Amino acid sequence: MSVVYQKRLRGWRFTLFNLCLGLGHALVIFNAGAYIAMLPRVAGGLGVPPSFATWTQTDYMIALALAFPVGGWLARRYGEYRPFVVAFLGFALAAFICAYCTSFYAYLAGRILLGFAGGLTLPLGQALLLKEYPDKRKSLGIGVWSIFTLTPFTFGPPLGGWIADNLGWRWLFWLNIPLALAIAGIIGAMLCRRCYQRIWQRFDGVGFTLLVMTLFGLQTLLNQGNDWDWADSAYIRGLMAFIGVTLIYWLVWELNVRRPFLDIRLFAHRNFTIGVLILFLGFLFFQGLLSLLIVQLQLALGYSSWEAGLVFLPMAIFAKPMASVFHEIVKHCDARLLASANLLGFAATYFWLSRFDDPDAFAQLFWPKLLEGACLGSFFVPMTALLLYGLPAERQWRALELANLMRIAAGAIGIAVQGIVLYRRAPLHLTHFAENHGAFELIDDSVLNALLTMEFAEPAAFAKFTKLAGRDAVIHGINDAFWMAGCVFVGMAALVWFAHPTRTPVKVNAERELRRETQELLAEEA
Incomplete structure (x- = not known):
């Protein structure tokens, strides 16, 4: 099909278009951050143990991760706006299921659908936005989109806590429904006659299905291992065997199919392997520790959901400014130096937090969280530059799909892993x-x-x-988790120096600069 792309939006339509896409992006990311503060209340509302409530967050994030590569394929096959509109309609349906259902497993299914539909909108929304900006102003479009990237996540826990305390946790989903429907309706009406260039590319259904079974199986294992006493349970042993078989089958399949769901041959590149490993471990500890602290502040230390969420508000102060600064610094420095300094900053933060001993001293959490926000803002830019270095342009987008999937999945795995750490350390x-x-x-x-x-x-x-x-035992268990994270980040700060140095050309054309900025922003999403 030939491309018949009408005139770009202008005036109030262009402004409304930007607001709708930004709101949709913020809505999906907000649902990831705000829900963390609600977990204890979700457990009480559904009548399930806290570990089951955690399951509803981790499976949401796994679905979000799996949707990233699918969104890219849908954009190539059907264009951006049609899948975007359908995804937000699915998001509204999933929000209704979560708001209405009282059965745990029906609610869990709704959370998975919510995560998958939301994950589809992230790459699709960014592509839609950039298409509306002329080439000379695409950097402005990237700047507009970046406003809605880190901010909703850092403001999510306190706002989610306020909703849980004052309105009830189900109101998060009731509020999602009209917003998602409005976004789908407005974007669909504005772009309803837009055509697109269809790229016929076979979808690797087998690879996708095997990866779905592997990741959801692994997440179920981590979430239920403590409840079933691990290897003493035939159910857990069977689950381990199932995960092992599907993982091996998936690896063999992806290495032999012509167009795999994920290009795992990228791991043959040293920089990509080191960069993705650091992204994976970094988000595993960051997301896991964030969830661990915010939940235990409520369950063990008596904080309200709002008060627990406020602990993370300092992260918003420096996160976005640091990201903007590092977008410029990385053009002139070896990414290894920036990445190493950032990882040592994370290590210092977690060693500092491991000294937490007074549940009533907010200052003991405020200052290290302030530093953690600065580290979070400066984390993605050097990591993206590192893992993409040396890859040809046609493989860089596939590399970002794989890196984003692993990073978001690591967050889900980290939440379960830190729960296991506390389960072992607090009784000790x-x-x-x-x-x-x-x-x-x-x-x-x-x-x-x-x-x-x-x-x-x-x-x-x-x-x-x-x-x-x-x-006191819970506090010491949390401190152990922070101390172990600090040690791992010190190790990663050393590991980064095994990568090849990144050398940015003195003169970079506008197209390459725009591609770099877009890739960095995509790596920060969710």
């Missing part, structure tokens, strides 16, 4: 506490004596003392 610290506080030592314990002097009856004082000991 409680055991150590019991070993060091025998019956005779308790008589002289200052905390217990203080409770007794506050006119607590002896049984009530002992019950309160036990609760405080459990809270």
Whole structure:
């Protein structure tokens, strides 16, 4: 089909178009960040354990990750705006399922559909936006789109906490429905006569299906391993075998098919392998620790959802400014130097957070979270430059599809992994506490004596003392998770130097510069 692309939008239509695409992008990312603060209330509302509530977030993110490459294929086959409109209609339907269903598994299915539909809109929306800008102003379009990238995620937890405390957690989904329908209707009406150039490319259905089974199987294993006591359960052992078989079959299939769902041959490039590994591990710890802290602040330390979400508000202060600065710095520096400095900054943040010992001292979390926001803003740009270096232009978009899928999936895996770390470490610290506080030592314990002097009856004082000991064990378990993350980030700061140095040409044409900015922005999404 020949390309028949009508005149670009102008005036108020162009402004409305930008607002709708930006709002849609922010809506999808907001649903990832805001939901974290709601997890304890979701568990109570559905009548399930906290680990099952976590399952609804991790499967949402896995679906979001799988949708990224599918969105690119749909754009090539059917154009951008048709799949975009259908995806937002699906997003509205999924939001209704989540808002209405009381059955856990029906609700989980709704969350998966919500994640997949939302994930489709991210690359499609960016492509739609850039098409409306003339070549000389596409950098402005990228700047507009970048406003809606990191900001919704960092503001998500406090706003999500406020919704959960004041309106109820299901209102997140009720609010999604009219917004998604409005975005689909307006974009569809504005672009309804747009044609596109169809690229006939076979979809690797087998590779996609095998990857879906592998990732959802792995996520189910990590989410339910603690509940089923791991290798002592035949169900868990069977799940492990299933994941192993499907993973091996998927790898063999992708290496032998002509147009694979994901181009895993890219791992033959050293820079790509190192860059993607750091992206994977970095987001595994960042997302996992974020979820761990925000949930335990509510479950163990008595914070409201709003108060727990506020802990992450400092991250918004420096995240976007740092990203803008690094977009320029990376043009003149070796990406390895920037990446190493960034990873050491993350390590310093997590070592700092591992000293957290006062649940009521907000300052103990505010300053390291401020530093973490600066590190988050400066994380993606050097990593994107590193992993794409040396790849031909025609393979760079495939590289970004694979890197984005692994990064988002790592966030889901990290949430489950950090839950496992706390599940193992908190009881260990409680055991150590019991070993060091025998019956005779308790008589002289200052905390217990203080409770007794506050006119607590002896049984009530002992019950309160036990609760405080459990809270202290959880804090030490969280600190262990932060300390381990700090060690891993130090190792990654050293690993980055095994990559080839990145050398940016002195003169870069406008087309290449635009492609670089678009790739960096795509790597920051979700």
